[in-house]
Amino acid sequence: MSTSGPAPSADDAAEAPLPPEFVDALEAFTLHLDTELGRSPHTVRAYVGDVTRLLGYARAEGALHLADLDLTDLRGWLAREAADGHARATLARRAAAARVFTAWAHKRGLLLVDPGDRLGTPAAHRSLPGVLKQAEAAALLDVATVAADDGDPVHLRDLLVLELLYATGMRVGELVGLDLDDVDDARHTLRVLGKGAKERVVPYGIPAQRVLDSWLVEGRPRLQTAESGLALLLGARGRRLDPRTARSVVHRTLRHVPDAPDLGPHGLRHSAATHLLEGGADLRAVQEILGHATLATTQIYTHVSVERLRATYEQAHPRA
Secondary structure, X not given: OOXXXXXXXXXXXXXXXXXXXXXXXXXXXXHHHHHHOOOOHHHHHHHHHHHHHHHHHHHHOOOOOXXXXXXXXXXXXXXXXXXXXXXXXXXXXXXXXXXHHHHHHHHOOOOOOOHHHHOOOOOOOOOOOOOXXXXXXXXXXXXXXXXXXXXXXXXXXXXXXXXXXXXXXXXXXXXXXXXXXXXXXXXXXXXXXXXXXXXXXXXXXXXXXXXXXXXHHHHHHHHOOOOOOOEOOEOOOOOEOOHXXXXXXXXXXXXXXXXXXXXXXXXXXXXXXXXXXXXOOOHHHHHHHHOOOOHHHHOHHHHHHHHHHHHHHHHHOOOO
16 A cells, blocks of 8 residues: 655655554564464565565555555565665565565455555575685685694594585584484485475485594594483584584685685585585585475586586687
C-alpha cells in the first residue's frame, strides 16, 4: 500500500517505530526461521534484518496493518535499496527474505494474498570462488605436517583441521560440530550435520585417517578436560574448537605456501570440489559430498575448472 509523495530513505524507514502488529509478526517469523526451517543463526539475523527494513519502508509509505503490504511496497522497497547503492547480490538476498516472509504471512492468514510470489529481482552475479591448485593444496598439508612433527597436540589438531577440510569439503561450522561418535573408522566416513539440520555422510581418505588416528591417540587426550564432552576437535583449553580458530589455522598456514591465494576454510571447500571434478568425479556425487540442496549450486565448480583450463591453454598454446 503506497501513497504519493517523496519516498522515505532507508535510514528514515529504519528509525521509524513499527506498529505492535509488525513487531509481533517479526517475532513469530524469527521463530519460524529458527525452529521450523532450521536456518542458521547468521541467516536468521540477515532475513529478520531485511524484513525489518521492508516493514519500516511499508510503514513509512502508509501501511498501518500487515494486511496492507502489497507488491507495490515490495518493489518500491527494493528500488529504494538499489538507489542506496546496494549490490545486486544484496538485493537478491533481500528479495528472497521478503518472499519467505510473505509466503509465511500468507500461510498464517496475515496476508490475504502472497505479494512476494510475483516479486522479481535482478540476478546476482556469481563470481567464481578462489581455489588452490592441487600442488598448492599438497604444499599446505606438507607445511602443517612438518609443524605437527614437534609433538605439540595443537599442531597435530591443526593438521587434522586442514586434512578434514580439504578431504571432505566440509563447511567450517560442520567441522567443529563433529563429535567422536560421528567418526566411522571402518568405512572412513564422517556423519555431518549440515544446513537445515540435514545429515549427510562424507568420505575421507587414508592420509586424513592417519592424522585422525594420531589425534585420537596422541593429541586429543592431552588437551581433553571435563568440558570437552564428545567434541572431536578441541581448543587449547579443552573446549570444543571455535570456528574462528579453525579459520585462523587455514590463513596462517597458507602464508607459508609460496604464491598461494589467501583463502579461508571455504576456500578449501571450493578447492576440494574443484579437484574432485578435475579428477573425474560425478557432479551429483560432489553435490552429495558438499551437501548442496540443488545441483545448480554445485555446477559453479564446473565453471571454475573450465576457466582454469582456458587460462592454462592461453598461457601454453602458441596460437592461443
